[in-house]
Amino acid sequence: MNNDLITAYVDNEISDESLLNRIREQLNNDNSLKFDYNVQSFCKRIVSKKVKKIPAPEYLKSKILSEITPKEISSKKKNNFLLDIFYHPTFSFATAIVIVIAIVLITINRYNFNSVPEIDITNLKPDNMFFQAINNYSAIIKGQLTPQFISDNSKEICNYFSSNGVNYSTIVPEFKEWKLLGAVISEDKGTKLAHHVYVGNNNQIIYVFQVNESYINHFIDLDTELVNYLDSGNCYSKIYNGNLVLFSKIEQNICAVVANDDFNYVKNNFCNLN
Amino acid sequence: MTEAEIQKKLYEDFEREAIPHMDALYNFAFRLTGDSDEADDLVQETYLRAFRFFDKFEQGTNCKAWLFRILKNTFINKYRKDTKEPDKVDYEEVDNYYENIKPSNADSAHLEKDIYDNLLDDEVSEAVNSLPEDFRTVIILCDLEGYTYEEIADFIDIPVGTVRSRLHRARKMLFTRLHKYASDKGYIVKEQK
Numbered sequence: 001m002n003n004d005l006i007t008a009y010v011d012n013e014i015s016d017e018s019l020l021n022r023i024r025e026q027l028n029n030d031n032s033l034k035f036d037y038n039v040q041s042f043c044k045r046i047v048s049k050k051v052k053k054i055p056a057p058e059y060l061k062s063k064i065l066s067e068i069t070p071k072e073i074s075s076k077k078k079n080n081f082l083l084d085i086f087y088h089p090t091f092s093f094a095t096a097i098v099i100v101i102a103i104v105l106i107t108i109n110r111y112n113f114n115s116v117p118e119i120d121i122t123n124l125k126p127d128n129m130f131f132q133a134i135n136n137y138s139a140i141i142k143g144q145l146t147p148q149f150i151s152d153n154s155k156e157i158c159n160y161f162s163s164n165g166v167n168y169s170t171i172v173p174e175f176k177e178w179k180l181l182g183a184v185i186s187e188d189k190g191t192k193l194a195h196h197v198y199v200g201n202n203n204q205i206i207y208v209f210q211v212n213e214s215y216i217n218h219f220i221d222l223d224t225e226l227v228n229y230l231d232s233g234n235c236y237s238k239i240y241n242g243n244l245v246l247f248s249k250i251e252q253n254i255c256a257v258v259a260n261d262d263f264n265y266v267k268n269n270f271c272n273l274n
Numbered sequence: 275m276t277e278a279e280i281q282k283k284l285y286e287d288f289e290r291e292a293i294p295h296m297d298a299l300y301n302f303a304f305r306l307t308g309d310s311d312e313a314d315d316l317v318q319e320t321y322l323r324a325f326r327f328f329d330k331f332e333q334g335t336n337c338k339a340w341l342f343r344i345l346k347n348t349f350i351n352k353y354r355k356d357t358k359e360p361d362k363v364d365y366e367e368v369d370n371y372y373e374n375i376k377p378s379n380a381d382s383a384h385l386e387k388d389i390y391d392n393l394l395d396d397e398v399s400e401a402v403n404s405l406p407e408d409f410r411t412v413i414i415l416c417d418l419e420g421y422t423y424e425e426i427a428d429f430i431d432i433p434v435g436t437v438r439s440r441l442h443r444a445r446k447m448l449f450t451r452l453h454k455y456a457s458d459k460g461y462i463v464k465e466q467k
Contacts, residue, residue, distance in 0.1 A: 004435075007442040011416065013423050035376050042386045043445035046452070047417035050398040056300035060314050061293070067318070068288065068325045070281040203314060 003036060010040040059203045059260075061143035066181055066197075069146055097127070097221060117225035121240060127188070129211060129222045130247075133256035134240055136184075137207045140197060141260075147182025147197060157183045157196055165192035168212035171250050172196055175269055178206055178261075191219040204261035208270075210253040222254065230254060235271035237263070246270055288328050291337045292321065298338070298419060299345055305414045306349055308403050319352065320345040342429035346411075365443065371450045389452050392461035401451045409444035416441055 008014050009023050027034055124131035139145035149160045154172040157180060161170045164185050174180065178198035186193045193215075198206040213231075216222045229236055230249040237246045244266050246257040250273045259266045275283070299320060304313040324331075324344050331340060402413060415426045416437075423437045432440075456462045 004439045004442045007445070008423070008438050011423070011441070013438070032376060038386065039449045040442070040445050042390070043413075043448050043452075044417045046390055046393075046398055047402060047413060047448075048420075050393070050395045051402055051418055052395065052399070053297070053418060054301050054304045055297040056317060057310075057314070060300070060317060061296055064296070064318055064321045065289070065293070067322060068285060070278070070285055202311070 003033075006033060006036050007040050010037065010044060057203075058141040058143060059199075059205050062140055062146065062205065063181075063199060063203060065143055065146045066150060069150060097125070100221075101217065101224070115229075116234075116236065117223060117229050119223060119226065119238065121238075125221065127221045129209065129216070129220050129254070129256055130226075130245070132186075132220070133207070133209045133258050134243075134245060136195065136209065137205075137243065137258035138241075140205060140207055145184065148184050150182040152180040154180060161185065161192075161194045166194045167192065168194075168215070169252070170194045170210060171253060171255075171273070172208075173269075173273060177201060177265070178204075189219045191215065193220065200261050204259065206257065206259040206261060206266065209256040210250070213249065213252055213254050216254060227254065235267065237267060239263075248273070284328060287333070288325055291331075291333075292324055292328070292341060295338045295341055296321070299341055301419070302342065302411075302414060303345060303349070305403065305410060305418075306407065316345065316349055316352075319348050323348065336425075336428065339425065339428040343431060346430055365447075368443075368447050368450050371454070372446050375450075375453060388462050389456045392456060392459070393452060397455065398452070401448060401455065404451065405444060405447055408440060409447055412437055412441045413444045413448065 005014070005019075005023060009020070014020055014023070027037055119130060121130070121134070126132070136145060149157065151157055151160070154174050157172045158170050160183055166185060172180070172183075175198065178200050181197040181199045183194065183196040186195060193209070193211055195207065195209045197208070200206065211220055213227070216227055217224070226236060226247060230247055233249075235246065235248045237244060239245070243258055243260050244263045246259070246266060248255050248257070248270045250270070255270065257266060257270050296317065300313060300317050303316040303320075304310060307313050307316060320341060324341055331337065402410060405413065411430060412426060415421045415429060416423075421429070423434045423441075426437045427434045453462065
């Protein structure tokens with residue numbers, strides 16, 4: 001008997017009943033064949049149990065989807081997703097927001113603007129810029145949020161923002177180590193907000209969400225202590241889920257940056273732009 | 275249909291048909307290249323090529339097999355070109371070792387247990403990764419991904435009979451490597467060698 005047949009037998013690739021019976025019979029009488037059978041089935045088992053499957057990293061999925069997305073594709077699915085993420089009924093949170101603002105106003109007089117504010121991420125609301133930044137980043141990494149506009153040119157991205165309803169001046173710096181990937185415009189309380197994404201040489205993803213400071217706590221929320229801290233010329237950073245979350249005031253905009261690149265490099269880039 | 279609408283439909287079809295296979299392709303690419311950066315590049319190149327020619331892809335046929343073929347060809351053309359030819363195997367040596375183990379291990383249950391219980395996942399992965407490319411390929415596709423001989427034949431463009439014989443040899447080769455490794459580490463007692 002051809003020894004390869006024992007491999008096909010182990011893999012359930014033989015359907016001919018008479019051949020199957022012949023193999024079974026021979027397995028009972030032939031120790032050498034039995035050994036081959038054991039080796040073949042053992043190897044099959046050990047590979048399936050001990051060798052791990054490695055799934056494609058999320059950044060790769062996201063990068064590939066971005067590369068193939070036609071420019072300015074406006075698929076319904078993406079719009080719905082953005083609406084899901086960015087649009088929330090105001091009234092359901094109104095009371096909570098009033099309470100938060102009241103507490104912030106009470107404590108603000110005692111607050112030293114240069115001490116690093118404590119942000120309790122677990123209690124952030126969906127209308128909060130911090131909350132949206134970390135959620136959007138997670139969606140980008142999972143490949144669920146892809147750029148609406150693909151470009152590696154900062155001017156084109158700024159033009160895209162201004163010609164599509166973003167009514168404040170945007171800053172899209174270019175960096176040596178990162179390439180611009182594209183942009184997204186979200187809508188919150190009827191106002192368009194600007195987001196853009198970079199990709200690093202090793203596929204690091206750097207996401208920037210920028211809002212004019214006058215919009216804060218009108219169209220989108222952000223901890224007042226944090227805003228004051230940024231107003232004093234500080235840069236705020238926190239590690240969350242292994243990524244760096246950074247807030248910085250660049251010209252008149254409050255920028256939230258979330259990145260999985262070298263933390264110091266990200267800080268150097270975004271904390272020294274003014 | 276306008277050009278933009280055609281592009282949009284093409285993108286949506288591709289996203290539905292091709293993107294769900296990315297994990298399987300990545301795993302295969304990683305095992306082929308043995309390096310995550312190269313696997314990233316290989317999968318990216320594969321998908322970009324596939325998208326470029328997606329209008330030629332016959333809808334309803336096996337998209338996964340089509341992607342695997344592109345990946346394998348990309349690997350052969352680009353990543354293997356400058357490095358090396360497919361590994362040459364001294365199969366005679368493998369056979370000799372195998373035949374030497376055989377007589378004393380007609381009942382190999384204890385031997386398998388010694389190897390299975392003692393070897394770490396990483397050590398088994400390393401043994402698989404050390405197999406020559408053609409043999410590694412069939413082991414990954416069959417034993418790790420669970421594809422049938424016919425699917426594998428379709429993916430890598432070889433006859434079904436070749437899949438079977440390659441798999442037979444690949445497992446023998448893997449077994450001798452695991453056995454040698456386990457012996458060196460002292461997991462198998464000398465008399466069993």
